[in-house]
Amino acid sequence: MPTSRTSLNQLEMRGYFIHRHIGPNPKQIREMLAELGLSELDEIIGQALPADIVNHEPLKLTETISESAVTKHMRKMRERNKVFTSMIGMGYYDTVMPAVIKRNVLENPGWYTAYTPYQAEVSQGRLEALLNFQQMIIDLTGMELANASLLDEATAAAEAITMSRRLSHSTANAIVVDQDCHPQTIAVVLTRAHSLGYDVIIADPYSGLQQYDFFAVLVQYPGSKGEIKDLSEIAAIAHEKSALLTVAADLLSLVLLKPPGAFDADIAVGSAQRFGVPMGYGGPHAAFFATRDKYKRSVPGRIIGVSKDIHGQIAFRMALQTREQHIRRDKATSNICTAQVLLAVIAGFYAIYHGAEGLRLIAGRVHRYAQILATGISQLGLEVISHCYFDTIVVRVPNRAKRYVAQAADANINLRFIDTDHIGISLDETTTRLNLRELWQVFSTPAIEFPDINRINAALEGCIPESLLRSDNILQHPVFERYHSETEMMRYMRRLARRDIALDRSMIPLGSCTMKLNAATEMQSISYHEFNGLHPFAPLYQTLGYQQLFTELEDMLCDLTGFDAFSLQPNAGSQGEYTGLLVIRKYHEVTGQGQRNICLIPASAHGTNPASAVMAGLKVVVVACDACGNVSLDDLQAKVAEHSNTLAALMITYPSTHGVFEQAFREICNLIHQHGGQVYLDGANFNALVGLCRPGKIGADVAHLNLHKTFCIPHGGGGPGVGPIGVGAHLAPFLPDHPVVKGINPAKGKHDTVGTVSAAPWGSASIYAISWAYIAMMGAAGLKQATLTAILNANYIAKRLAPYYPILYRGKNGWVAHECIIDCSEFKKACNITVDDIAKRLIDYGFHAPTVAFPVADTLMIEPTESEDKAEIDRFCAALIAIRQEIKAIENGNADAENNVLHNAPHTHRLLLEEWTLPYSRQQAFFPDNDQHDDKYWPPVGRIDNVYGDRHVVCTCPPLSDYE
Ligand SMILES: *Cc1c(COP(=O)(O)O)cnc(C)c1O
Numbered sequence: 001m002p003t004s005r006t007s008l009n010q011l012e013m014r015g016y017f018i019h020r021h022i023g024p025n026p027k028q029i030r031e032m033l034a035e036l037g038l039s040e041l042d043e044i045i046g047q048a049l050p051a052d053i054v055n056h057e058p059l060k061l062t063e064t065i066s067e068s069a070v071t072k073h074m075r076k077m078r079e080r081n082k083v084f085t086s087m088i089g090m091g092y093y094d095t096v097m098p099a100v101i102k103r104n105v106l107e108n109p110g111w112y113t114a115y116t117p118y119q120a121e122v123s124q125g126r127l128e129a130l131l132n133f134q135q136m137i138i139d140l141t142g143m144e145l146a147n148a149s150l151l152d153e154a155t156a157a158a159e160a161i162t163m164s165r166r167l168s169h170s171t172a173n174a175i176v177v178d179q180d181c182h183p184q185t186i187a188v189v190l191t192r193a194h195s196l197g198y199d200v201i202i203a204d205p206y207s208g209l210q211q212y213d214f215f216a217v218l219v220q221y222p223g224s225k226g227e228i229k230d231l232s233e234i235a236a237i238a239h240e241k242s243a244l245l246t247v248a249a250d251l252l253s254l255v256l257l258k259p260p261g262a263f264d265a266d267i268a269v270g271s272a273q274r275f276g277v278p279m280g281y282g283g284p285h286a287a288f289f290a291t292r293d294k295y296k297r298s299v300p301g302r303i304i305g306v307s308k309d310i311h312g313q314i315a316f317r318m319a320l321q322t323r324e325q326h327i328r329r330d331k332a333t334s335n336i337c338t339a340q341v342l343l344a345v346i347a348g349f350y351a352i353y354h355g356a357e358g359l360r361l362i363a364g365r366v367h368r369y370a371q372i373l374a375t376g377i378s379q380l381g382l383e384v385i386s387h388c389y390f391d392t393i394v395v396r397v398p399n400r401a402k403r404y405v406a407q408a409a410d411a412n413i414n415l416r417f418i419d420t421d422h423i424g425i426s427l428d429e430t431t432t433r434l435n436l437r438e439l440w441q442v443f444s445t446p447a448i449e450f451p452d453i454n455r456i457n458a459a460l461e462g463c464i465p466e467s468l469l470r471s472d473n474i475l476q477h478p479v480f481e482r483y484h485s486e487t488e489m490m491r492y493m494r495r496l497a498r499r500d501i502a503l504d505r506s507m508i509p510l511g512s513c514t515m516k517l518n519a520a521t522e523m524q525s526i527s528y529h530e531f532n533g534l535h536p537f538a539p540l541y542q543t544l545g546y547q548q549l550f551t552e553l554e555d556m557l558c559d560l561t562g563f564d565a566f567s568l569q570p571n572a573g574s575q576g577e578y579t580g581l582l583v584i585r586k587y588h589e590v591t592g593q594g595q596r597n598i599c600l601i602p603a604s605a606h607g608t609n610p611a612s613a614v615m616a617g618l619k620v621v622v623v624a625c626d627a628c629g630n631v632s633l634d635d636l637q638a639k640v641a642e643h644s645n646t647l648a649a650l651m652i653t654y655p656s657t658h659g660v661f662e663q664a665f666r667e668i669c670n671l672i673h674q675h676g677g678q679v680y681l682d683g684a685n686f687n688a689l690v691g692l693c694r695p696g697k698i699g700a701d702v703a704h705l706n707l708h709k710t711f712c713i714p715h716g717g718g719g720p721g722v723g724p725i726g727v728g729a730h731l732a733p734f735l736p737d738h739p740v741v742k743g744i745n746p747a748k749g750k751h752d753t754v755g756t757v758s759a760a761p762w763g764s765a766s767i768y769a770i771s772w773a774y775i776a777m778m779g780a781a782g783l784k785q786a787t788l789t790a791i792l793n794a795n796y797i798a799k800r801l802a803p804y805y806p807i808l809y810r811g812k813n814g815w816v817a818h819e820c821i822i823d824c825s826e827f828k829k830a831c832n833i834t835v836d837d838i839a840k841r842l843i844d845y846g847f848h849a850p851t852v853a854f855p856v857a858d859t860l861m862i863e864p865t866e867s868e869d870k871a872e873i874d875r876f877c878a879a880l881i882a883i884r885q886e887i888k889a890i891e892n893g894n895a896d897a898e899n900n901v902l903h904n905a906p907h908t909h910r911l912l913l914e915e916w917t918l919p920y921s922r923q924q925a926f927f928p929d930n931d932q933h934d935d936k937y938w939p940p941v942g943r944i945d946n947v948y949g950d951r952h953v954v955c956t957c958p959p960l961s962d963y964e
Helices: 008-012 017-021 026-035 043-048 067-079 099-106 124-141 153-167 183-196 232-240 293-298 324-331 341-379 401-410 433-443 453-459 486-497 520-527 544-561 573-590 608-615 633-642 665-674 765-801 825-831 835-844 870-891 909-913 922-926 946-951
Strands: 085-087 174-178 199-203 216-221 244-249 267-271 287-291 303-308 314-319 392-396 413-419 422-426 565-567 598-602 619-623 647-653 678-683 702-705 725-727 820-823 859-862
Touching (some): 017 067, 026 765, 026 870, 043 765, 067 544, 067 765, 099 486, 124 287, 124 341, 124 486, 153 216, 153 244, 153 267, 153 287, 153 293, 174 183, 183 216, 183 573, 183 608, 216 232, 324 608, 341 392, 341 433, 341 453, 341 486, 401 413, 401 422, 401 433, 413 433, 433 453, 520 765, 544 702, 544 725, 573 608, 573 678, 573 702, 573 725, 598 633, 619 633, 633 665, 647 665, 665 678, 765 820, 765 870, 835 859, 909 922
Parallel strands (some): 085 413, 216 244, 598 619, 678 702
Antiparallel strands (some): 303 314, 413 422, 565 725, 702 725, 820 859
16 A cells, blocks of 8 residues: 555656566666666766767757657547548558568567578578568569568669669660559669669550660559559560560459569569558558579578578578678668568568469459459549559549549548549459449449449459469468468467567567567557558658658657758668668769768778768778777878768768777767768667767767667567668758658758658658657656666676676776677687677577677677666676686587587487487587476577578478488
8 A cells, every 4th residue: 555655756657667668677777886886877968978969958848748648649649640541552551461570560569579580490480481471472473582671662663673683685785664654663763773873764665675774664453553564575676785674563464464473574573561561651561572593692671591401401591682782882782781681571471471362463453443443433433544464553634633532532431643634543452332433423423324233243344364364373381371260360370489598588688679678568569550560652641640650750869869851761771771872972973072972981890880881882991990990090090081082971870780889989970971972870889879969069960760679669570670860950951751742851952852862752752650659758857768778788788798708898997888798719720619609509598699890800899788688687687607627628628529509509409309419408509598397499400501501492381201
């Protein structure tokens, strides 16, 4: 019973979110501070941060608000969105996410809190799900190989163009883009082509293609306006000219249509959105990318492949370009890092749940309804100009397009306004007979008899010629046939989820990735229809809730970063980098400095940095780091002097990828500005700065934030992500705009912007609610406390581990920032124990490894975040310390140099089926910390053979016989 002395305020407090989000309780915080010789959290600022970067201005952010208040506020916000029946099409279609998938995947932290599957042994569940996705894409597109998702259809098309450039032997500099591509695809491709210096010919590729000289051609199939045409001739002409053909295809139509592969296309791209993923006002959705087997080493993004483990069992892993950008830097095939794993997983499950037969019913119904609709509209005296279509028709309505669109909106239906004389209508899985009648009502006049669905249906003839229909079987692998009952489906999804280590099991101390809590209250809003039922091109008056969300979130981010404007369009950190650099290039161009094309990048930078710089048309010059891991000021001075006239930008990560607060940040920025360059800040490590430092006020001109790191959007097993960029006022006029939704950059002036970088105007709109809720519930004080706790946790780990593992880099007063790097190079020399061995041994202790060998070889980078409490951190440190003793035993000769717990890790249950011959006990193998018997994580596979996997690249589902 609370006593009468408890204040009314305290009694009224409903769950104080700050203490839900921040792991350590006040007592634990005091203990950790004491370990580090401090008594107050605030003292960390003086200890760890350079004085000249600390912000002293008060933030505008509100007081923290409770979880129930945020839920209420979100409800008010979403009620301002009006969800109409969407028949706009253009790459976004309403769909039904099966409830069993929504409940067991979308809303299950076992799936959404996982990380990109670098540690394959603890990621078999999502790797299998992604392999299923790839198999589905391969089947539907008729291609030989597919990757495990890209960011959206438009960026996938742009990636296809750059890949074509790498592979084509043509000397031409132009690409031909089908004028009937979705306008947002054309816009994104134009932006990319412009930055790389390609010419773009927008034309009708079905006539006169022969006259052009080009290295790539991109067509939409079916066309944006719905027409299905034979692609054979385009493919033949392209190949004759040594050009590559990319087909941007609609996945549901491919259930019925002759697939791109059958036309000899080289690349097929598109969106998997309508396979059960809500439109979400633009995203996130998984794009797909499929191509020929012989091009596999050039594919952007990740491909999941099949390998085997040391027991010879089938095991999945990311094939080939696992950390491609980190190795190939400015020669990387693309800058894609975070993709859309969670959404690809959902789309794959959708196909599994429906199977070939179910998908045929869905696609068949959509097509039949489209035909019935078209016939009815003709009967009403209007001219349907579509001949051969799947789900989209165009009606010619001279001078009346606007009127009909408005009348349809009165009936709560959104149509596509093509031009004053034409409207487009796209149907989807959710279309009903009632929708058809409602639409006919819009076009009807009393004089003409109202169409009758059954009568029209009885007289229908197919509108797609046999030659354009597919005749092969799809989705024949057993996985697409086994799980059609909800019971089996539920169990399959659970079986896969429990194979993985996600945040619902233990801490994931991945440096540079900020695997913090994704709170349930933050996640709630993505499940609401008023947020996820909107088409990205819905009229703005229907999306007032979203407009409010964007404005408020942008204000919050400006407040926290000190920037003047934000663009929410880039849908991953890599895309933010690319966009920010384009903005810088544009600025130089407009100010008469178009010759500036050098991008300085420290040697320690994340691999996406050089890859993005190249995509933005810049030339990368590497700046060395000194012995302490800081940017070498000597080398920087030399490089800026050498390139003074051509210096475009410096890309710098702060705090650095070495996990320390460099002292000279302001000095570095000044130097760049003195030489006419702009400072691009990679804000992936912003979790160390929130509430303490505002980069926009201390010298950065542009920064991207990874909302999926710092601001609580879950990683989804490798996406979604969002990488909005903040800029100073001088750069705001150049932030992205959009060809369909005009006016999204209010600062746009008389000059052009950088163009469009994502398919949707505000990128992955639906997940912004997560970050909004986080910031609102934490408030300025809570965010600052979170940052300090993140730094505290990292330094506490450094303190505890230092006697066992050398801490590679430290900053001022021996403090690290929000992460620390432990150096394991000595073990390799002393007893041939590698960082991989340590990473795999951690699995036996139930932990996901830290970041391995980035940014320095033979190291582990540990980032605990503020969400982990002291008990979990102590458990993790104890595991690493115990492993250190295990290494010592090998060093001392007390354990076998080859046959030891580290080399043999992780230990799987399979070992229990055989006679025990290992030179250590089962206890030591399976329960080394003596403390997890009731919740032991059993890795489903042993150490995976990477070399085998890369030599025998298999990216399709293995036949069942292989499992025996
Ligand atoms: C995560 C990260 C990126 C890339 O962000 P994505 O969202 O994965 O594209 C870039 N730089 C650094 C330092 C990062 O940690």
